Amino acid sequence: MSVISPRFSYHPPPISSRSNRRPRISCSSAPMDSSEKLRAKFMEFPYASAQQKALMVKLVSSVETRLGPSLQPCILPPDVQHFGNPNGTAHASIHLKSGIPSSQIDLILGSWIHCKLPSGGALNITSLSAYLKSSTDAPHFLIDLIQSSPTSLVLILDLTPRKDLILYPNYLKTYYEDTRMDKHRQYIQSLPEVRPYYSPSLYVRALISPTAILVNIDSGNSEAKTMEEIIRDHVGPVAEEMLQFWLDECACLEKCVEGDERAYLEKRDEIVKSTTIEVDLGSSFPRLFGEEVAGRVLSVLKEYYNA
Amino acid sequence: MSVISPRFSYHPPPISSRSNRRPRISCSSAPMDSSEKLRAKFMEFPYASAQQKALMVKLVSSVETRLGPSLQPCILPPDVQHFGNPNGTAHASIHLKSGIPSSQIDLILGSWIHCKLPSGGALNITSLSAYLKSSTDAPHFLIDLIQSSPTSLVLILDLTPRKDLILYPNYLKTYYEDTRMDKHRQYIQSLPEVRPYYSPSLYVRALISPTAILVNIDSGNSEAKTMEEIIRDHVGPVAEEMLQFWLDECACLEKCVEGDERAYLEKRDEIVKSTTIEVDLGSSFPRLFGEEVAGRVLSVLKEYYNA
Numbered sequence: 077m078s079v080i081s082p083r084f085s086y087h088p089p090p091i092s093s094r095s096n097r098r099p100r101i102s103c104s105s106a107p108m109d110s111s112e113k114l115r116a117k118f119m120e121f122p123y124a125s126a127q128q129k130a131l132m133v134k135l136v137s138s139v140e141t142r143l144g145p146s147l148q149p150c151i152l153p154p155d156v157q158h159f160g161n162p163n164g165t166a167h168a169s170i171h172l173k174s175g176i177p178s179s180q181i182d183l184i185l186g187s188w189i190h191c192k193l194p195s196g197g198a199l200n201i202t203s204l205s206a207y208l209k210s211s212t213d214a215p216h217f218l219i220d221l222i223q224s225s226p227t228s229l230v231l232i233l234d235l236t237p238r239k240d241l242i243l244y245p246n247y248l249k250t251y252y253e254d255t256r257m258d259k260h261r262q263y264i265q266s267l268p269e270v271r272p273y274y275s276p277s278l279y280v281r282a283l284i285s286p287t288a289i290l291v292n293i294d295s296g297n298s299e300a301k302t303m304e305e306i307i308r309d310h311v312g313p314v315a316e317e318m319l320q321f322w323l324d325e326c327a328c329l330e331k332c333v334e335g336d337e338r339a340y341l342e343k344r345d346e347i348v349k350s351t352t353i354e355v356d357l358g359s360s361f362p363r364l365f366g367e368e369v370a371g372r373v374l375s376v377l378k379e380y381y382n383a
Numbered sequence: 384m385s386v387i388s389p390r391f392s393y394h395p396p397p398i399s400s401r402s403n404r405r406p407r408i409s410c411s412s413a414p415m416d417s418s419e420k421l422r423a424k425f426m427e428f429p430y431a432s433a434q435q436k437a438l439m440v441k442l443v444s445s446v447e448t449r450l451g452p453s454l455q456p457c458i459l460p461p462d463v464q465h466f467g468n469p470n471g472t473a474h475a476s477i478h479l480k481s482g483i484p485s486s487q488i489d490l491i492l493g494s495w496i497h498c499k500l501p502s503g504g505a506l507n508i509t510s511l512s513a514y515l516k517s518s519t520d521a522p523h524f525l526i527d528l529i530q531s532s533p534t535s536l537v538l539i540l541d542l543t544p545r546k547d548l549i550l551y552p553n554y555l556k557t558y559y560e561d562t563r564m565d566k567h568r569q570y571i572q573s574l575p576e577v578r579p580y581y582s583p584s585l586y587v588r589a590l591i592s593p594t595a596i597l598v599n600i601d602s603g604n605s606e607a608k609t610m611e612e613i614i615r616d617h618v619g620p621v622a623e624e625m626l627q628f629w630l631d632e633c634a635c636l637e638k639c640v641e642g643d644e645r646a647y648l649e650k651r652d653e654i655v656k657s658t659t660i661e662v663d664l665g666s667s668f669p670r671l672f673g674e675e676v677a678g679r680v681l682s683v684l685k686e687y688y689n690a
Contacts, residue, residue, distance in 0.1 A: 240549070241589035247653065274568075278463035278548075282593050287585065343550070344549060347552065
């Protein structure tokens, strides 16, 4: 985290999926096998540890398998799907699939970032975000694994609310109280290697739900478990269960939000996306990847975002 | 906390201060000296430790001194200002001063609760809440000290937001980012006796700001400091500084909120008050004070609340 902005807590850039407003960025010239190669390269998670990679592949595959018919292919230009900085010390991959117009899925966005640290170590971030359209008010899904050393991992795992939980107490009840969502946080925080993590960004703290898992896992002094074992035995099962809930009860449960409520969700989601791109990525990408590369990637993302 | 609802995290009951809608509960028959006696009895904080009492007296006095001309006398009936359960194991005091109609102050509410625990110890809660009217959008003020043993204290200290911090990013910037409000939380959480506290109520977690101080202070194993020293040297100065900020920049800084924004604040504040009374007090007061006493106190508070 030391190389990036104090405000930075990486969130995969969300992009509007409304196909009729999608900017015309063509990558149709890429043959099918090239598209598959780009996806395979993303799914390599080449800088993640074995267990971190296994978890991310499992999560991305679960989403793609379950939501497959509702998703379009990744249409980002190849040089936005994979990019690095000029001197080769930072690499990243972004894989984005929009929902088809008739679906509730806005977009699914997976990513990884690798950056060599001046100290000799490396920062490795792997993420999966899943955003829904305003036809449903169900929460989005978010997981970030931010590893700054083999023994230190920040985990952000949440179903992020779409509504103000004070103004909409039934929303709090439906998605967080009745579901006993807090049991996952309680379980993870009961592990001796885990302590709460406070994102330096107050926006991130305001964005997440009251049951969000925001923790720092430090296996450096652990006599019982290595980080790989903690990811395999604890983080993985909880992330899979929360994603399964999101797939069953949020993404695939038909809802019909209309009128003022829909306008409210659209406005709030737009602010979330705008703030995520402007504050988090806009402040960190130039330093991570240089002005030119960051400008290219961010301009494409913003074009999608503003569409 | 063991004797009360798992949802319970005590909040002083907030009551609407709009004088034209205030219910007609007369206590004008009480002579002035009786009113002063009731206040003096409240200010005794008879079950709090010396430092906890000193802090509460200082906070209440600061508010009353600074806001004096804007406050009406306490108009609660005497048996709502002081009450206990039939077998004498639980006592409480509520002291409420509404703002005058031309002020920005909705109400100031101080309270203490004492309850003998089956284990032989006692639960002592002291609180001060300060609510503003919808003529300003500035945060409310809240401090709760929940002491379940001489060496264990839960501290809740916050400027609670009036708006959804996602939908109103400038609100987050104005009151929490630009003010560097998080420094207080960071300081308190840097103390070795302090660890984060997660309220069992998701509503409380949703209510508070991203810079709220929600901590459990355990001086049981501390070789350096007693609880009294921690309150005197750390909790007190931070609480006083946050209250001073609230007085200067929230309560006494004239704002002029109108129209839709005012309606939004009124609606949100009403939900906050309603939820606080119904969920927190409504679920715990009957068990603490018996159905009859709880019914009397809650019905008066609800009458004020619904006014």
